Amino acid sequence: MNIELFVNGIQWVFLLYFICLGTCYIALNISSFVSVQRLNIRNEVAGMPPIYTEFMYPVSIIAAAYNEETTICDSVRALLQLKYTEFEIIIVNDGSTDRTMEVLINSFGFERVPEAYRHRIATRPIRGVYLSTEYPNLRLVDKQRGWKADASNAGINVARFPLVCVTDADSLLQRGSLQRLVQPFLDDPTTIAAGGTIRIANGCKVSGGFVEHVELPRSPLALFQVVEYMRGFLFGRLGWSPINALLIISGAFGVFHKESVIAAGGYCRHTVGEDMELVARLHRQARLEQKPYRIVFLPDPICWTEAPVHFKDLRQQRMRWQTGLADVLSMHKQLFFHPNSGTVGWIAFPFYLIFELIGPVIEVLGLCIIATAAWFGWIDYGSLAIFVFLSVSVGTMLSASALLLEESSFRVYRRFTDLLVLMTVALVENLGYRQLTSIWRFVALIKWLSGSESRWDPVRRAGFGADIKTRIDVNKK
Amino acid sequence: MICTTARVQALNSITGFEQVSHIALWTAQIILFTTLAIFTLIVLLRARLNFREERAAALISVWRPVLAAAAFSQGSTRSAVLPTVKKRDIVLFLRQWSAVQETVSGDASIRLNGLARRLQLDEVALKLLDHRRISMRLLATVVLGHMRVAEAWLPVWEDLDSQNTLVSLVSANALTQICPSRAIPELIARIPVRHDWPADRIASILAAADPHNSEEPFKSALLEATPNPQHTISLLKFVPIFASPSIDELVTKILINASDPSLIAACLRVLSNPAQLPFARKLVTHDEWYVRVLAIRFLGQTGTVDDTKRVVRALMDEEWWVRYRAAQALCHFPWIDLKGLRKIQQEQSDDFARDILEQAISEAKFE
Numbered sequence: 001m002n003i004e005l006f007v008n009g010i011q012w013v014f015l016l017y018f019i020c021l022g023t024c025y026i027a028l029n030i031s032s033f034v035s036v037q038r039l040n041i042r043n044e045v046a047g048m049p050p051i052y053t054e055f056m057y058p059v060s061i062i063a064a065a066y067n068e069e070t071t072i073c074d075s076v077r078a079l080l081q082l083k084y085t086e087f088e089i090i091i092v093n094d095g096s097t098d099r100t101m102e103v104l105i106n107s108f109g110f111e112r113v114p115e116a117y118r119h120r121i122a123t124r125p126i127r128g129v130y131l132s133t134e135y136p137n138l139r140l141v142d143k144q145r146g147w148k149a150d151a152s153n154a155g156i157n158v159a160r161f162p163l164v165c166v167t168d169a170d171s172l173l174q175r176g177s178l179q180r181l182v183q184p185f186l187d188d189p190t191t192i193a194a195g196g197t198i199r200i201a202n203g204c205k206v207s208g209g210f211v212e213h214v215e216l217p218r219s220p221l222a223l224f225q226v227v228e229y230m231r232g233f234l235f236g237r238l239g240w241s242p243i244n245a246l247l248i249i250s251g252a253f254g255v256f257h258k259e260s261v262i263a264a265g266g267y268c269r270h271t272v273g274e275d276m277e278l279v280a281r282l283h284r285q286a287r288l289e290q291k292p293y294r295i296v297f298l299p300d301p302i303c304w305t306e307a308p309v310h311f312k313d314l315r316q317q318r319m320r321w322q323t324g325l326a327d328v329l330s331m332h333k334q335l336f337f338h339p340n341s342g343t344v345g346w347i348a349f350p351f352y353l354i355f356e357l358i359g360p361v362i363e364v365l366g367l368c369i370i371a372t373a374a375w376f377g378w379i380d381y382g383s384l385a386i387f388v389f390l391s392v393s394v395g396t397m398l399s400a401s402a403l404l405l406e407e408s409s410f411r412v413y414r415r416f417t418d419l420l421v422l423m424t425v426a427l428v429e430n431l432g433y434r435q436l437t438s439i440w441r442f443v444a445l446i447k448w449l450s451g452s453e454s455r456w457d458p459v460r461r462a463g464f465g466a467d468i469k470t471r472i473d474v475n476k477k
Numbered sequence: 478m479i480c481t482t483a484r485v486q487a488l489n490s491i492t493g494f495e496q497v498s499h500i501a502l503w504t505a506q507i508i509l510f511t512t513l514a515i516f517t518l519i520v521l522l523r524a525r526l527n528f529r530e531e532r533a534a535a536l537i538s539v540w541r542p543v544l545a546a547a548a549f550s551q552g553s554t555r556s557a558v559l560p561t562v563k564k565r566d567i568v569l570f571l572r573q574w575s576a577v578q579e580t581v582s583g584d585a586s587i588r589l590n591g592l593a594r595r596l597q598l599d600e601v602a603l604k605l606l607d608h609r610r611i612s613m614r615l616l617a618t619v620v621l622g623h624m625r626v627a628e629a630w631l632p633v634w635e636d637l638d639s640q641n642t643l644v645s646l647v648s649a650n651a652l653t654q655i656c657p658s659r660a661i662p663e664l665i666a667r668i669p670v671r672h673d674w675p676a677d678r679i680a681s682i683l684a685a686a687d688p689h690n691s692e693e694p695f696k697s698a699l700l701e702a703t704p705n706p707q708h709t710i711s712l713l714k715f716v717p718i719f720a721s722p723s724i725d726e727l728v729t730k731i732l733i734n735a736s737d738p739s740l741i742a743a744c745l746r747v748l749s750n751p752a753q754l755p756f757a758r759k760l761v762t763h764d765e766w767y768v769r770v771l772a773i774r775f776l777g778q779t780g781t782v783d784d785t786k787r788v789v790r791a792l793m794d795e796e797w798w799v800r801y802r803a804a805q806a807l808c809h810f811p812w813i814d815l816k817g818l819r820k821i822q823q824e825q826s827d828d829f830a831r832d833i834l835e836q837a838i839s840e841a842k843f844e
Contacts, residue, residue, distance in 0.1 A: 008497065011497040011498075011501075012497055015497055015500060015501050015504070018504070019504060022504075022508065040612075041611060041612045041615065041643065042643055044572075044612050044615075044616075045612070045615045045616065045619065045643065045647060049646060049649070049650045049678040049679070049681045049682045050678075050681045051677045051678065051681065052676075052677045052678070052679075052680035052681040052684060052718075053677075054680070054717075055676050055677035055680050055714075056677060111843075113836060113839040113840060113843075114832065114835045114836050114839055115836055116797070116800075116801075116829070116832040116833045116835070116836045118797050131839070131840065131843050132843075133843060136843055136844065183675075186675045186676065186677050187642070187673070187675045188673070382498070383497075383498045383501075386498050386501045386502045386505065387501055389502075389505045389509075390501050390502075390504060390505035390508070393505045393508040393509045393512065394508055396508075396509075396512050397508050397509075397511055397512040397515070400512045400515040400516055400519070401515055403515075403519055404515050404518060404519050404522075407519045407522045407523060408522060411523075411526065416523060416527070419519065419520070419523055423516055423519065
């Protein structure tokens with residue numbers, strides 16, 4: 001009888017969990033829909049006074065690179081073509097062991113300058129600062145290996161402008177995306193950070209460092225990630241922005257108020273979730289000091305990135321994300337229900353703890369226990385089927401609502417067949433893929449709890465229109 | 478282990494499994510129907526989009542040559558028979574017409590307005606001002622602004638103080654098109670209190686306005702704002718748009734009387750006249766580094782030989798930015814050549830001063 005009571009209890013927990021999860025996501029969806037409608041109206045109206053470009057804040061774009069000899073030139077050329085009034089590009093060579101430095105020096109005519117380097121944020125030693133003889137707004141910082149956070153901090157130290165845009169050397173920004181991401185800083189001077197959407201570039205036609213034609217990837221794994229990213233960005237992040245509780249700005253594309261980042265101590269070098277950690281720290285600093293501030297997310301400035309297409313790489317990525325989340329929630333536990341922590345400490349943190357961090361545990365254990373119970377005859381297979389049905393329905397509904405958001409706003413994928421493919425993927429991803437990622441996240445959490453160190457390993461990427469090759473991202477430890 | 482159906486049913490009834498399963502089933506069914514509804518909605522939205530795009534393409538194919546002819550040819554369309562705009566296409570047409578208007582100016586804009594009047598778009602837009610959808614009202618405001626419809630002044634004016642930033646900005650833009658002499662003073666008067674108005678958008682309205690309409694109201698607003706440093710700061714950022722000696726004089730007066738470092742910095746940011754040099758010189762030793770850096774920057778832009786010593790002293794400032802701007806200023810002074818810079822560098826006892834000058838000299842070579 002005890003086992004049966006236990007199983008019954010588990011079923012209730014499982015059911016209540018799904019109902020709560022659904023309710024929270026519906027609330028996020030509503031918030032996202034309101035934001036998207038506002039954005040639609042703004043985009044529809046042609047009669048806004050034009051932007052007076054002299055008032056735009058100049059931006060320092062920081063791109064960290066580690067062993068990027070094959071792609072770095074295209075990436076830098078693409079950055080140089082960005083549509084923006086005044087910006088500088090700072091490439092940080094994070095101790096590459098390949099020909100990255102040589103390629104950069106030869107391609108852009110870099111010459112070493114005696115920079116009076118300021119250690120405003122502590123970093124690994126700088127070997128030299130270079131200026132391009134061809135492009136006055138292009139600089140190169142050569143430093144000892146310190147990983148992505150350290151490289152970004154070095155870039156922030158040498159940045160001249162009040163706003164810094166942190167991106168990856170292997171990501172592709174849309175031409176006008178920087179201008180869009182800077183707009184919140186002009187609209188509201190209390191804005192300290194703004195993040196844009198990351199989309200999957202696999203399958204897209206890339207030319208001259210820009211995505212020229214958007215197409216869906218052929219790899220099923222990449223297709224699943226297209227829907228996953230839509231869900232993650234279109235309501236997973238957009239929904240938090242109106243209540244100023246956005247916790248993640250992707251390391252691949254975010255603009256920050258430089259002095260706020262420096263005051264917070266820059267990127268943390270002791271976590272694999274340094275992008276989320278910085279945002280959480282910015283929140284904590286402002287909330288606890290009760291300073292007015294905004295951290296916003298905009299869905300239309302797009303940065304394209306390449307999704308992993310191998311299970312091993314995807315597993316590493318997902319486990320790293322989960323470890324990063326655990327790090328962040330643990331490092332900033334002071335924010336949980338702190339009287340001054342507002343929506344971040346009272347809504348976002350508990351949500352991330354229950355549904356994002358512990359969620360995979362509940363999902364995996366719940367399904368295992370119910371499957372075991374069915375196997376041993378404590379419940380019938382009908383009940384098992386119902387719970388699997390519930391799990392799939394919730395997952396499909398969340399993906400469907402992300403597709404609806406996409407359809408009512410940006411419509412990046414223009415073909416009708418693309419739409420049908422995405423709808424199919426929204427259903428199919430719940431029949432194995434989602435459970436698989438949950439298991440990876442569950443394992444990552446167990447590893448994190450046991451204190452084992454997370455590693456950044458080389459990720460195989462196909463490259464934008466290139467042959468399969470191994471690229472070691474600057475992020476990978 | 479193989480269980481019998483009877484045993485499972487008995488267990489279910491004892492422990493309430495059935496109850497949980499029923500709730501789960503109902504929840505899953507509701508979610509499933511919601512999902513199917515969302516999928517249907519997505520398909521309908523895409524179908525509607527495709528239909529609209531086809532309609533828009535058809536409209537554009539007919540009207541683009543007519544609009545282009547109206548904008549760029551001298552009066553040739555005045556007597557020409559215009560294609561009809563179907564009632565259901567009127568919003569599409571208004572958008573298309575506005576989009577063309579945004580790209581032209583002067584006579585072309587006037588001719589497009591003539592075409593719009595022939596099509597009685599002003600009447601359509603006036604009616605649209607009462608539409609329940611905000612996007613329609615905004616479109617109407619935009620059209621009425623372009624067409625400079627005087628009758629629209631009052632209803633558009635009511636939107637100027639809307640709490641919705643977008644509505645108030647579109648209204649402000651339209652009002653400055655309808656009657657700039659009335660609208661600009663009202664707009665300027667609101668700048669200090671409308672913290673939600675992005676400065677870049679307001680700047681573009683002020684930059685497009687005739688200085689005759691904007692200079693005096695701006696001066697008055699600046700004078701009125703003087704007792705409140707924050708209000709003054711919010712106006713000061715627009716000073717460079719006017720490039721007016723009388724406004725520069727006013728800025729100098731504000732600077733002389735200012736004690737708030739933020740206000741001093743705001744004044745220094747917009748100084749441009751060499752006559753203001755004496756006031757900037759006094760500030761190179763100010764307590765706040767952000768004041769010092771702006772003062773040094775101004776000296777670098779407009780300073781004289783007499784300022785060299787002041788700037789050289791700033792090379793030893795405790796703040797990196799002050800040192801950097803001082804080094805840049807020295808590199809840009811036309812009376813100091815590379816030899817002179819090296820001499821200054823050698824004379825420095827402070828390592829930071831020597832390093833920063835070395836950096837500035839190296840960077841200057843790339844300019």
